[in-house]
Amino acid sequence: xxxxxAALILATFLGxxxxxxxxxxxxxxxxxxxxxxxxxxxxxxxxxxxxARALANDDARAxxxxxxxxxxQQLQTAIDPLVDIRSIKFVGAVEKNGRVLAAYVAGGxxxxxxxxxxxxxxxxxxxxxxxxx
Amino acid sequence: MLGLNLIPPLVRxxxxxxxxxxxxxxxxxxxxxxxxxxxxxxxxxxxxxDAHKYMIALLQRESDNIARLGPSRDVVSRALQQxxxxxxxxxxxxxxxxxxxxxxxxxVSVQIYAVxxxxxxxxxxxxxxxxxxxxxxxxxxx
Numbered sequence: 001x002x003x004x005x006a007a008l009i010l011a012t013f014l015g016x017x018x019x020x021x022x023x024x025x026x027x028x029x030x031x032x033x034x035x036x037x038x039x040x041x042x043x044x045x046x047x048x049x050x051x052a053r054a055l056a057n058d059d060a061r062a063x064x065x066x067x068x069x070x071x072x073q074q075l076q077t078a079i080d081p082l083v084d085i086r087s088i089k090f091v092g093a094v095e096k097n098g099r100v101l102a103a104y105v106a107g108g109x110x111x112x113x114x115x116x117x118x119x120x121x122x123x124x125x126x127x128x129x130x131x132x133x
Numbered sequence: 134m135l136g137l138n139l140i141p142p143l144v145r146x147x148x149x150x151x152x153x154x155x156x157x158x159x160x161x162x163x164x165x166x167x168x169x170x171x172x173x174x175x176x177x178x179x180x181x182x183d184a185h186k187y188m189i190a191l192l193q194r195e196s197d198n199i200a201r202l203g204p205s206r207d208v209v210s211r212a213l214q215q216x217x218x219x220x221x222x223x224x225x226x227x228x229x230x231x232x233x234x235x236x237x238x239x240x241v242s243v244q245i246y247a248v249x250x251x252x253x254x255x256x257x258x259x260x261x262x263x264x265x266x267x268x269x270x271x272x273x274x275x
Contacts, residue, residue: 016151020158036230091234103245105236119243121261133261
């Protein structure tokens with residue numbers, strides 16, 4: 001009889017636990033509502049993928065062929081203080097009136113060996129990267 | 134309290150366990166999800182609540198919220214920031230705010246947004262914002 005009682009108490013505790021998790025999942029509002037409209041996501045532009053590949057492969061020659069000096073300097077500012085890029089991830093892009101903003105997150109190390117992440121956005125018009133933020 | 138005595142002890146215990154289990158489940162899930170989001174254990178690709186609130190505060194010029202969600206600063210720096218916010222052009226209207234994505238490493242996370250704004254003179258801009266968040270506070274906006 002006492003083992004049945006213990007099992008019943010344990011079962012109600014576990015039932016409550018599951019109920020608590022479900023209530024949290026239902027009531028959690030996450031990041032909250034966006035009071036503004038959003039643009040639909042678009043696919044990664046090919047020129048952006050080329051730049052990301054060159055960064056991931058530590059390929060300075062490819063980068064210098066793909067970007068002009070002004071854009072390269074903007075990219076340098078955007079990823080500073082990363083000196084050793086270990087990963088590049090395309091996270092999303094949006095397009096409006098032929099202008100694409102493609103966002104990337106770069107992970108790696110700084111000069112003093114600290115692991116950090118930096119986000120940067122390539123501004124693409126046509127098939128050209130016209131700027132980096 | 135008198136009414137509780139009318140409930141059989143076994144049912145009373147079971148109800149107590151149900152309530153305790155519910156509280157443990159709710160609080161445990163809240164704690165775990167916050168910990169995972171802040172530490173970036175699962176890559177941190179989802180939109181952070183702090184980044185979302187900061188972005189909205191920035192666009193709606195809520196200087197108090199910007200100060201609360203931004204880096205810890207001395208009183209003079211906070212006063213300067215409030216002046217900066219109040220001196221920004223008031224006729225700029227955000228049209229769209231799109232969360233593009235993010236990533237994290239340890240306690241540092243990056244959240245990226247694309248924003249369309251238009252001034253009353255019709256000037257239109259399509260801008261990206263990259264927020265760097267450490268320990269639940271926006272440390273840097275690019």
